[in-house]
Amino acid sequence: MKKIREDFLWGGSSSAFQIEGGWNEDGKEPSVQDTKKDIPEGTTDFKIASDHYHHWKEDVAMMVEMGFKSYRFSIAWTRVWSYEKNQPNQKGLEFYHNLIDELLKHKIEPIVTMYHFDLPDYLQQKGGWLSRNTIDEFAKYTKLLMENYGAKVKYWLTINEQNIMALASGAVEGGKPRSTKDIYQCNHHMFLAQAKAMKIIHQMSKAKVGPAPNITAIYPNSNTPEDNLAAITFTNIRNWYYLDVPVFGKYNVIAMDMLNKLDSMIDIQDGDMDIINDPLAKPDFIGFNYYATGTVKQTDPNKNYVSKFSGQVDQQTGFGLQDFFEQVQNPNLPKTQFNWEIDPVGFKNTMLEMTSRYNLPLLLTENGIGGYDELDANNQVDDQYRIDYYTAHLKQMLEAIAMGVDLIGYNPWTAIDLVSTHEGIRKRYGFVFVNRTDEDLKDLKRYPKKSFYWYKEVIKTNGKN
Numbered sequence: 001m002k003k004i005r006e007d008f009l010w011g012g013s014s015s016a017f018q019i020e021g022g023w024n025e026d027g028k029e030p031s032v033q034d035t036k037k038d039i040p041e042g043t044t045d046f047k048i049a050s051d052h053y054h055h056w057k058e059d060v061a062m063m064v065e066m067g068f069k070s071y072r073f074s075i076a077w078t079r080v081w082s083y084e085k086n087q088p089n090q091k092g093l094e095f096y097h098n099l100i101d102e103l104l105k106h107k108i109e110p111i112v113t114m115y116h117f118d119l120p121d122y123l124q125q126k127g128g129w130l131s132r133n134t135i136d137e138f139a140k141y142t143k144l145l146m147e148n149y150g151a152k153v154k155y156w157l158t159i160n161e162q163n164i165m166a167l168a169s170g171a172v173e174g175g176k177p178r179s180t181k182d183i184y185q186c187n188h189h190m191f192l193a194q195a196k197a198m199k200i201i202h203q204m205s206k207a208k209v210g211p212a213p214n215i216t217a218i219y220p221n222s223n224t225p226e227d228n229l230a231a232i233t234f235t236n237i238r239n240w241y242y243l244d245v246p247v248f249g250k251y252n253v254i255a256m257d258m259l260n261k262l263d264s265m266i267d268i269q270d271g272d273m274d275i276i277n278d279p280l281a282k283p284d285f286i287g288f289n290y291y292a293t294g295t296v297k298q299t300d301p302n303k304n305y306v307s308k309f310s311g312q313v314d315q316q317t318g319f320g321l322q323d324f325f326e327q328v329q330n331p332n333l334p335k336t337q338f339n340w341e342i343d344p345v346g347f348k349n350t351m352l353e354m355t356s357r358y359n360l361p362l363l364l365t366e367n368g369i370g371g372y373d374e375l376d377a378n379n380q381v382d383d384q385y386r387i388d389y390y391t392a393h394l395k396q397m398l399e400a401i402a403m404g405v406d407l408i409g410y411n412p413w414t415a416i417d418l419v420s421t422h423e424g425i426r427k428r429y430g431f432v433f434v435n436r437t438d439e440d441l442k443d444l445k446r447y448p449k450k451s452f453y454w455y456k457e458v459i460k461t462n463g464k465n
């Protein structure tokens with residue numbers, strides 16, 4: 001029976017636009033998250049967020065106290081490169097130098113995402129990922145990161161949740177959702193950008209790099225062959241599409257068949273697949289986010305489906321594609337306060353499926369539960385529900401490891417409270433409470449939640465808790 005590694009990367013996760021704030025400070029330029037118009041009513045935008053830009057030292061101290069071995073965060077492209085001046089932004093580069101140095105001083109391994117939903121607005125105005133120019137810009141950005149941090153950071157993640165950006169197109173990018181054809185063309189360009197980035201990282205550093213999609217096991221709603229076909233189609237288009245290209249260097253046939261039938265075939269230019277198949281452009285590990293599994297059934301010919309997530313972005317429902325699949329709720333699973341299904345066994349199943357398919361080391365880059373948390377009169381936060389969620393997932397994680405899954409780390413979402421992508425700061429994920437609400441900035445003070453002390457013990461005992 002395999003055991004958890006002694007150097008297992010226990011940590012926590014975040015993303016720049018959701019935690020930093022300082023959205024226009026020290027030369028930072030706007031990303032698509034700053035220019036987004038459809039912030040749901042009553043929820044905050046990302047301008048101040050958790051004000052990590054000014055509290056980073058204190059936040060790292062909290063991580064040190066929990067005993068973190070790693071911290072997964074993202075660099076804001078718009079902080080380190082100025083499109084207005086067409087040059088690096090030294091102050092922005094300095095911010096991440098300071099953060100990384102502080103982490104290393106405390107033996108916390110930085111795991112850095114290059115791009116987490118926050119494309120520079122300048123590039124978006126020029127077509128965003130639909131333009132091949134963005135591929136070259138991403139390569140240029142990668143070189144800047146390597147020149148600055150290549151010698152310090154051992155783990156890099158290229159693109160966070162490329163698959164969710166495709167499924168929820170407009171919702172994540174801001175602006176109107178794109179057509180299916182454009183979404184898949186954008187995807188192709190992201191694969192090329194990712195391949196170029198992985199090659200540059202391998203050429204310019206000794207670091208390891210991988211993608212970070214959201215991967216989850218997909219269940220058929222029943223044991224009918226039709227529902228099973230819906231599940232096979234959905235898992236290919238939602239999950240494997242995003243790993244087959246970087247790992248195997250080819251598009252999977254089921255996804256291609258679907259795109260063909262939808263008259264949305266992508267334009268692959270001569271030489272593109274050579275870029276993707278370059279031996280230096282292969283991932284060293286698979287980073288993945290896991291929240292909940294999905295369940296699908298065959299479609300109903302009399303129903304109208306939306307080809308994207310509708311208003312309620314709960315990662316489970318609202319997505320259907322006529323003749324292919326319809327996502328449904330799974331009545332066997334409990335739900336979070338925000339209606340996301342809870343499936344710890346699915347976590348193990350997802351890792352087993354990925355291991356059998358790709359046989360690469362895995363790195364968990366997000367897993368967690370969003371809920372309403374409040375400070376009580378003694379400035380404490382009782383988030384037992386979060387401890388229960390993690391306890392169940394860690395049990396399954398250890399079983400997966402015992403079965404042979406090579407998991408190198410667990411970096412749940414999130415280290416510190418931050419602003420949710422669609423639900424403001426009322427939907428909290430952190431081990432540390434940040435004292436502000438959507439409406440009121442209060443004092444932004446940090447308070448450890450009950451889960452903070454629980455996680456500290458887990459890390460101390462290398463998962464035995």
Ligand code: BGP
Nearest residue numbers: 015160161164370419420421422
């Ligand atoms: C993932 C994203 C994160 C994060 C998380 C929780 O999809 O990578 O950025 O926000 O989900 O989602 P939400 O904030 O919508 O609850």
